[in-house]
Amino acid sequence: MSERLVVIGGDAAGMSAASQARRLKSPGELEIVAFERGHFSSYSACGIPYWVGGDVGSRDELIARSPEEHRARDIGLRTRTEVTEIDVDRQRVRSRDLESGTEEWTGFDKLVIATGARPLRPPVPGIDAPGVHGVQNLDDGQALIDALSRTEDSGAGGSGAEGRRAVVVGAGYIGVEMAEALLNRGYEVTVLNRSEQPMATLDPDMGRLVHAAMDGLGIRTVNSAAVTKVLTGPDGRVRAVATDDEEYPADVVVLGTGVEPETTLAEEAGLPLGAYGGLLTDLAMRVRGHGNVWAGGDCVEVLDLVSGRMRHVALGTHANKQGQVIGSNVGGDYATFPGMVGTAVSKVCDLEIARTGLREKEAREVGLRFVTVTVESTSRAGYYPGAAPMTVKMLAERRTGRLLGTQIVGREGAAKRVDVAAVALTAKMTVEQMTALDLGYAPPFSPVWDPVLVAARKATAAVRAAG
Template sequence: MRMSAKERLVVIGGDAAGMSAASQARRMRGPDELEIVAFERGHFASFSACGIPYWVSGDVDGRDRLIARTPEEHRARDIDLRMRTEVTEIDVAAGRVRARDVDSGAESWTSYDKLVIATGARPVRPDLPGFDAPGVHGVQTLDDGQALLDSLTRARGRRAVVVGAGYIGVEMAEAMVKRGYEVTVVDRGEEPMSTLDPDMGRLVRRAMEGLGITMAGGAEVTKVLTGDDGRVRAVATEDAEYPADVVVLGIGVRPETALARAAGLPLGAHGGLLTDRAMRVRGHENVWAGGDCVEVLDLVSGQQRHIPLGTHANKHGQVIGTNAGGGYATFPGVVGTAVSKVCDLEIGRTGLRERDADRVGLRFETVTVESTSRAGYYPGASPMTVKMLAERRTGRLLGVQIVGREGAAKRVDIAAVALTAGLTVEQMTALDLGYAPPFSPVWDPVLVAARKAAAKVRDSAP
């Protein structure tokens, strides 16, 4: 550990969690008291990975629109951000990290008093034949997005296969349709969006098919086939081959914790770093971690989960920066809220699915209601489906899924607040939500579901 009047904070990772932590620590303490050195192996820092599908589709005009703060702007705030520099080793006992210049290969050690690990996540790339072929792309960083766009300019034809039908897979499928590609989505699940229950995922599949996307559900990819030039030409399953000029991986991500594992830091069941509420790595006083490389507490199930979202990463960074800067802050946990869309179909979910509740031993009731986004007589009213889970005996809200058109996705925030507050579905029926015909029916769809769930809980009482 360094012995100096001025402390040094080292940050590994230059995106949401890492640079939020660095920026917040700088607000807490000036450069005369705290030196901040940050390492980023890529070409970009502080960017929105969530926006990559919309950049690829053309909805967002250019890569730079996704950059929240440039390296030069960070450096102007007295943060020594070293781009294209990859940390290859953490020496916890000596309080130092080894870093390698990606372009020159030169290596050097940097000592620290405090360390932040914000290494993010990496796209799942199956260990199967052909998945390393030119034309197969993950989409986690701006470098990935640029590589995909460059690949599209070299593609022989306009056929795309997306492997995986989660959030990224569905969003990338729509992006490829907008670019004029014939798109097939191959997924092992019968329905897309495994973050939803299958009955709600079925609504998403119908919307995808309405866009002209071919959905190959219940299909296990076995390999990627290549042509004479080595580039991808098809994706194969046990029963079929799907021609492809480009393949996009939307299988999900895993925590990027190889460095942490090698350093002997504690990892959870999902491979993410384990931290306390201050985002301090368990058992290590001066090491913090945040973003997609950590596991977080699910406030509904009480278990640790890996939920890679930019919203969490930025909050982690604020907490870490406050604590590393000498203040005090905590991150209590999450309820698992996420939203997405397919064309004009909006998708929102929060809390537990049926299988999540089963897995943790909760007994529950479910209701599904059909309603409208506005008063039925108001122009533009569109259908909306709300599914709600409530604990059988207590009536505690456990989860909500919403699929519909305009105004559907963000309604899930009502349920997210209710879950965080630990409300019962009976208590939810009394929520004083805003009403006017252009915005909702007199009984908002979420409250209609809460009323039906409360009645079902009462009927199930012994």
């Protein structure tokens, strides 16, 4: 007799789980029903800023597998259908068709919760006015592109591409990427940032490098600026964003203020949540205390392998891996997701930004004593054409020399160097052990001493000097 797997959420974690389970179990052994409230499935939300900015030509290029393709693989994906209740005891979910309003219950033998994250919206007057946009999903991206096209066609704010003004609220990954996208479309861009420096996932000294580069690109960044109100014109549309100190005119506003786990259904069902509001799972991604319920993606908390604490990190890399783990376990195989080290990369125009491991603040919060070093180097041998500057910051535990974190800001060739540090963190290497790594060298790719190894050498000396 066949079992039924129900999946809530049709993007990275949910559909990776469904697809992997289908590879392992035939339709006769396992029926799969997936619910997605949007129009699309298995798409790259990380690519939305590049679609908006014109680097990616069309929405369809961001879709890895359409609903029709999933259905052709015997996965019963129901789009525009929202799950409104999870009944764990009776093993069923209630859903509503968003087009017809029809509601029904669907029973399950196994359940996967992949409800993702919801964007944080500042609780200020006017935040829901026309012209204020989030960029959480493809529908959001399309709505923003349509609004930008209308503004550009109407010549709002001035003649041609001149005079159009955009305000981005938030200076994290999405904020700086959307600032680049709007700059590429010819907008005058102002970024309002609550923190001391942009990219709060970096230490402030590294964030200052990002700020300086953004200024050099023509993006105005205002730090320590909390939004107090979104102002509208006679037509009800946004006209400016206000802080305590100033009003910033805007033809369009984009929110890049971060996300939090979307676990409303899980909380109402009595499933366990952590300090960040994310679902808690074991290494197999099974929800703690529930043998037939799994969860993955942006709605869960995961173990930070460096600090030893649970964290919420919303990244597509984790979501896809966790989905594969869930699908393997649901399908009768075995897999685990042991945790992460917090690796992330981004860019704003030609500036590359990377981090992995702990920042100084995070290391202090878990009681670690550490040393820090910062080095300036280049992406290639200094004499080779195209060599670009790069700054590498490294944290190491004071007593043991264990690597705790690395941050890199630079031009071409900077960001992906963080992968060396990510591997070292996962392997719990010391900075002295890192100095012996046999990394590739040729003048077009690196100096004789790669910048990451230069930082490791300097960190080794700092550990020794600290006794």
